[in-house]
Amino acid sequence: MTLTPPKTADELLDMYYHDLRSYLLEVAAGFDRIERAGNTDDHRLAKLRAIATIAVDDNPDRAARLLTTLSVD
Amino acid sequence: MKVIEPHIHMIARTTADYERMALMHTAACCEPAFWAGYDRTSPQAFHDYFTHITEFEPTRAAQYLIDHYAYVCINPKEAEDVAFSKEVISFLPEFLDKPTVLGIGEIGLNKNTRNELTVFELQVEMAVERDMLIWIHSPHLDDKLKGTKMLLDCLRSHSGVNPDKVCFDHMEEHTVGLVKDAGYWASLTIYPVTKNSPARVVDTLERYGTDRMMVDASGDWGPSDPGTLHYALFEMRKRGYDDDTVEGVFYDNPCTFLGQCAKFAHQPRAGK
DSSP states (O other), X not given: OOOOOSSOHHXXXXXXXXXXXXXXXXXXXXXXXXXXXXXXXXHHHHHHHHHHHHHXXXXXXXXXXXXXXXXXX | OOEXXXXXXXXXXXXXXHHHHHHTTEEXXXXXXXXXXXXXXXXXXXXXXHHIIIIIHHHHHHTTTOEEEEEEOOOGGGOSOHHHHHHHHHTHHHHHTSTTEEEEEEEXXXXXXXXXXXXXXXXXXHHHHHTOEEEEEOOOGGGHHHHHHHHHHHHXXXXXXOGGGEEEESOOTTTHHXXXXXXXXXXXXXXXXXXXXXXXXXXXXXXXXSTTEEEEOOOOSSSOOTTHHHHHHHHHHHTTOOHHHHHIIIIIHHHHHHTTSTTOOOOOOTTO
């Protein structure tokens, strides 16, 4: 049986807004860092771009889909 | 509020960590056998290791009023050599009979190889014969989903396995449903970078419920912290859950799973 979150979506956004802002900023700065150093065609960079889109898309189960995308067959 | 740490490698931690855990109301901890950061060079090295976690660690923990329990096994990272593994398995019964050993673990897969699976099966059979608990290590990172499916398929072919007595550890959002649907226990490991965060642990509890779920810090010699278990507890309280629900996850549930072994001295709270 799932748990019913005691807090509302707005309350949760208040709680996590600065964390999420910080994590997304780290992602953006990381891509900038690699690009400044001349970039690379390492396949892991494409993987990171792919999962970044999952993280902010409009569908549920983002974390599970992100991890599944990274998984080997 | 009392807490049970179901998975931690205290051999790699300082005595100060026992003290911190005690100050955070940890009543008991469990230490499954695992890799030391290097491959051991002989079966005798495993014998020494098992002696350490079944004799010295319980004594060290007792100074902080923490009951220390262990699981023994040949772990998946050192299970590629089947002949070597069989030598280690040959002396497991000597340790399984000790008063603080609850079962066999952490067994499982590392690189998802045939030899690892062979060694896993041998140890599952030993646990089933002795009706002991099984603590399973699921592979890390990108190998986790495939490895978890392989382990579930393998256990499905062993009719003697009681899912009540088996816990899959290091579960994440893409594997926890598979394990719970098959009737097994699942544990969520908190690691600073490579596993769950405290917030994701609470997310998963919301999504999959608290039944048959545990949380652990799995502290070892790498970047990890026994305190993260208590951060997750605090995260759950910050999210508005009442203390009864929180203690159910962090104390009653491990008591229920571990209490299936008569050697485990703690019980869930009355009525739980």
